[in-house]
Amino acid sequence: MTALPVEASGLVKLYGSLRAVDGISFAVRDGECFGFLGPNGAGKSTTIKMITCLSPITEGRLLVDGQDVRHEARAIKSALGVVPQDDSLDPDLPVRQNLEVYARYFGLSKQQSAARIDECLALFQLQEKANEKVDDLSGGLKRRLVIARALIHEPRILVLDEPTTGLDPQARHHVWQKLRLLKSQGVTMILTTHYMDEAAHLCDRLVIMHRGKILTEGNPHALIREHAGDHVLELRLGPEERSPLLGELSGVPDVAIEEVEDIVYVFGAGEVAQRIAEAIGDPSLAFLRPGNLEDVFLRLTGRGFLD
Numbered sequence: 405m406t407a408l409p410v411e412a413s414g415l416v417k418l419y420g421s422l423r424a425v426d427g428i429s430f431a432v433r434d435g436e437c438f439g440f441l442g443p444n445g446a447g448k449s450t451t452i453k454m455i456t457c458l459s460p461i462t463e464g465r466l467l468v469d470g471q472d473v474r475h476e477a478r479a480i481k482s483a484l485g486v487v488p489q490d491d492s493l494d495p496d497l498p499v500r501q502n503l504e505v506y507a508r509y510f511g512l513s514k515q516q517s518a519a520r521i522d523e524c525l526a527l528f529q530l531q532e533k534a535n536e537k538v539d540d541l542s543g544g545l546k547r548r549l550v551i552a553r554a555l556i557h558e559p560r561i562l563v564l565d566e567p568t569t570g571l572d573p574q575a576r577h578h579v580w581q582k583l584r585l586l587k588s589q590g591v592t593m594i595l596t597t598h599y600m601d602e603a604a605h606l607c608d609r610l611v612i613m614h615r616g617k618i619l620t621e622g623n624p625h626a627l628i629r630e631h632a633g634d635h636v637l638e639l640r641l642g643p644e645e646r647s648p649l650l651g652e653l654s655g656v657p658d659v660a661i662e663e664v665e666d667i668v669y670v671f672g673a674g675e676v677a678q679r680i681a682e683a684i685g686d687p688s689l690a691f692l693r694p695g696n697l698e699d700v701f702l703r704l705t706g707r708g709f710l711d
């Protein structure tokens with residue numbers, strides 16, 4: 405039986421007295437897209453750095469491709485394709501040569517490398533750009549090139565640290581489409597993101613991190629159903645209009661109310677929420693919308709994701 409792509413138990417990373425990663429356990433299954441979602445500073449990148457053997461673990465156990473990160477960094481690195489947050493491309497070299505440098509690093513022969521580079525360029529629709537200087541590419545094309553580069557040695561696991569941060573919506577969708585294609589080809593993917601729509605769109609399973617800990621784990625849609633319900637009522641009302649409504653809502657069984665600054669989020673109010681939204685009749689004041697991963701985070705921490 406092949407080992408799980410990643411298995412972590414009781415994983416800790418200390419920076420001085422800061423517990424950047426605070427005793428987390430998780431397992432990534434073969435062929436899935438597994439996400440780390442959380443606000444800035446949650447510990448996502450630190451976890452990725454430990455998985456990719458760029459940063460030693462402080463405590464616990466971490467196996468990648470069945471091998472211990474403490475002792476097998478070299479073997480692990482060849483099983484991983486890594487897409488770092490910053491592109492780290494050579495700006496002066498043409499696209500093709502950027503890939504050649506990588507192929508050499510992973511020990512591919514000249515012949516193997518030429519064939520593999522052609523495949524990767526084609527997969528990411530970069531053939532026509534092969535001879536252009538990296539500096540002349542758009543942000544979206546650079547991202548595609550970095551993902552292509554990570555696949556040169558046909559790794560078992562692709563690790564992506566915030567793959568679409570800084571891209572415009574069209575470029576983001578293009579990257580998503582390519583990642584879905586890779587997944588359909590059986591590549592295991594691990595990604596970090598602070599975009600909830602990205603996590604919901606790409607991940608089969610994810611963990612939500614906060615202050616170094618895992619708050620919850622599961623399929624994004626199942627998590628939304630469990631913690632936020634199908635619909636959430638958002639109220640943007642002044643204190644006077646707000647309080648009688650909150651009085652009425654608090655009497656509904658299983659309802660949950662979270663107040664974040666000037667917005668009140670109401671979970672699980674069913675028909676009562678619908679009736680209130682219709683009675684107010686102005687979506688800028690009372691908005692009934694589907695639940696999302698931000699709501700899951702809010703329910704678990706009592707505060708907004710991006711604060």
Ligand code: ADP
Binds near residue numbers: 445446448
């Ligand atoms: P995320 O990727 O979720 O934004 P990080 O893993 O980058 O979070 O950071 C987690 C915590 O660890 C933050 O408080 C951050 O300031 C701290 N941190 C990250 N890298 C270092 C470092 N090299 N030295 C000291 N503290 C760090």
